[in-house]
Amino acid sequence: MDPFQMIHIDKAATEHMYIQIYKSIADLIRQGQIKSNVKLPPIRSLAEQLGVNNVTIVKAYDELEKEGYVHKKIGSGTYVKPMDHHGGAREPFEDVGRGLEQMDRGQIHIHSDMISFSSATPTPDLFPVEDFKNLLIEILDRDAGSVFGYQESQGYYPLRESLVSYLQQYGICTSVNHVQIITGAQQGIDVISKAFVEYGDAVIVEYPTYTGAIATFKSRGAKIIEIPILPDGMDMDKLEEKIQEYKPKLIYTMPNFQNPTGYSYNSQKKKQLLELAYKYNVLIVEDDYLSDLNFNGYDAATLKSMDMQDVTIYIKSFSKVFMPGLRLGFLVIPSKLHPQILAAKHASDISTSGLNQRAFDLYLRKGIWKHHIQFMQRIYEERFEIMVRCLNEYIIPLGVCCSMPQGGLNFWLCLPEGFSSNELYRKCEENNLLILPGSIFSSNQKESPCFRLSIAAVYPDQIKLGIKKLSEILERMIGKKESSNIHPYFPIL
Numbered sequence: 001m002d003p004f005q006m007i008h009i010d011k012a013a014t015e016h017m018y019i020q021i022y023k024s025i026a027d028l029i030r031q032g033q034i035k036s037n038v039k040l041p042p043i044r045s046l047a048e049q050l051g052v053n054n055v056t057i058v059k060a061y062d063e064l065e066k067e068g069y070v071h072k073k074i075g076s077g078t079y080v081k082p083m084d085h086h087g088g089a090r091e092p093f094e095d096v097g098r099g100l101e102q103m104d105r106g107q108i109h110i111h112s113d114m115i116s117f118s119s120a121t122p123t124p125d126l127f128p129v130e131d132f133k134n135l136l137i138e139i140l141d142r143d144a145g146s147v148f149g150y151q152e153s154q155g156y157y158p159l160r161e162s163l164v165s166y167l168q169q170y171g172i173c174t175s176v177n178h179v180q181i182i183t184g185a186q187q188g189i190d191v192i193s194k195a196f197v198e199y200g201d202a203v204i205v206e207y208p209t210y211t212g213a214i215a216t217f218k219s220r221g222a223k224i225i226e227i228p229i230l231p232d233g234m235d236m237d238k239l240e241e242k243i244q245e246y247k248p249k250l251i252y253t254m255p256n257f258q259n260p261t262g263y264s265y266n267s268q269k270k271k272q273l274l275e276l277a278y279k280y281n282v283l284i285v286e287d288d289y290l291s292d293l294n295f296n297g298y299d300a301a302t303l304k305s306m307d308m309q310d311v312t313i314y315i316k317s318f319s320k321v322f323m324p325g326l327r328l329g330f331l332v333i334p335s336k337l338h339p340q341i342l343a344a345k346h347a348s349d350i351s352t353s354g355l356n357q358r359a360f361d362l363y364l365r366k367g368i369w370k371h372h373i374q375f376m377q378r379i380y381e382e383r384f385e386i387m388v389r390c391l392n393e394y395i396i397p398l399g400v401c402c403s404m405p406q407g408g409l410n411f412w413l414c415l416p417e418g419f420s421s422n423e424l425y426r427k428c429e430e431n432n433l434l435i436l437p438g439s440i441f442s443s444n445q446k447e448s449p450c451f452r453l454s455i456a457a458v459y460p461d462q463i464k465l466g467i468k469k470l471s472e473i474l475e476r477m478i479g480k481k482e483s484s485n486i487h488p489y490f491p492i493l
């Protein structure tokens with residue numbers, strides 16, 4: 001379909017038509033529907049198509065040019081630019097690497113003989129299917145048809161009650177009124193964005209960060225400000241500088257076992273982050289997708305539990321330790337923000353599946369959850385330890401850097417200067433090994449020497465085999481370093 005046929009305007013709206021056209025085209029460019037270097041339609045023909053004046057189109061194209069989406073070639077027309085860093089514009093994915101564009105949408109094609117360090121999702125053999133089957137039957141016998149009616153948008157009340165008690169172990173004291181059930185953490189990010197992020201608003205994220213969050217903020221037309229994350233959290237001076245400069249609507253952060261780096265904030269930085277939020281009146285969005293997997297006794301306190309002024313929206317996902325296909329998570333929301341969140345949730349999908357909410361409620365109430373989480377912790381801890389050993393033995397001596405995480409599923413490794421992880425990705429793929437290059441985790445897919453390895457979907461033997469294989473590929477790529485050149489490994493305690 002011609003992407004320009006997808007431009008929509010609402011002539012009854014109060015927003016100027018040229019702004020609507022500008023936004024519509026900018027969205028299509030960001031979504032990749034209109035590719036780099038494509039020529040925009042001539043002014044007169046687009047004006048006719050949309051039933052507006054030529055001047056309206058001229059102004060829309062001027063706005064696109066001002067914001068860095070297009071450039072004009074005299075005597076030729078207006079062309080889509082490869083995107084720059086700050087406008088959220090980017091080089092097309094095809095230029096970055098074969099197959100990477102699929103990863104942007106969380107989809108990678110994996111052959112059965114591949115070892116995949118790319119997926120951070122548990123494999124189905126770890127799902128508690130039998131237990132859940134019994135609960136589903138019990139729920140259907142108990143609640144019959146009401147399971148399949150529309151549910152309360154805020155979430156099934158008894159589940160919210162169960163979650164309030166569940167949260168106590170994380171030091172979060174809240175009430176059922178502040179819990180909002182969501183259809184997975186991804187929806188949580190989306191709902192929060194819908195509620196609070198307007199076109200052009202600045203949003204601060206860690207760099208690198210979770211791809212799904214970047215995609216959501218971009219879809220709202222946000223200006224994404226990236227602050228590099230260090231092994232103990234963001235640089236707080238830089239953060240303050242950027243807050244002053246951009247006056248962001250929110251700061252999106254994963255303080256424990258960050259995705260993709262596995263880094264965790266130290267307690268002092270957690271406090272500083274909250275203090276900056278209080279000082280500048282910025283909302284914090286805390287994405288807690290993994291704090292259950294704490295292997296070294298690190299203090300995985302959540303920001304929400306430390307927040308004395310109620311500025312944090314806490315997002316909890318169970319996807320990494322339970323069953324991602326259940327599409328279930330929840331938010332804990334500052335009281336004054338609840339009406340907007342509820343409206344955005346209702347506009348998204350009305351309510352989360354009643355069957356899943358009720359089954360998960362019973363799962364918590366019957367204490368089966370506790371056994372399952374202990375089971376997952378054992379499985380992952382074994383893989384975690386093997387991974388640390390293998391990296392220390394085979395990879396670190398090659399001059400590849402890694403600040404070992406304290407828990408979670410992800411390891412972030414950085415090649416020596418001058419090497420690109422996109423190139424490494426391609427070499428690995430040729431050898432049936434999958435890694436995730438760092439370019440995936442930035443707003444403009446810029447090349448990165450770093451890459452993510454995840455232990456979620458690899459068995460212990462595959463870790464040993466895979467890391468050995470990776471070391472051979474790396475050896476060929478960067479050459480073995482003399483021991484004097486070895487980068488030492490500093491655990492962050």
Ligand SMILES: Cc1ncc(COP(=O)(O)O)c(C=O)c1O
Pocket residue numbers: 120183184185186187210212254259287289316317318319324328329
């Ligand atoms: C940091 C982070 N947040 C949110 C999500 C999405 O989780 P859910 O499956 O609950 O939507 C993911 C999934 O990978 C993630 O890594």
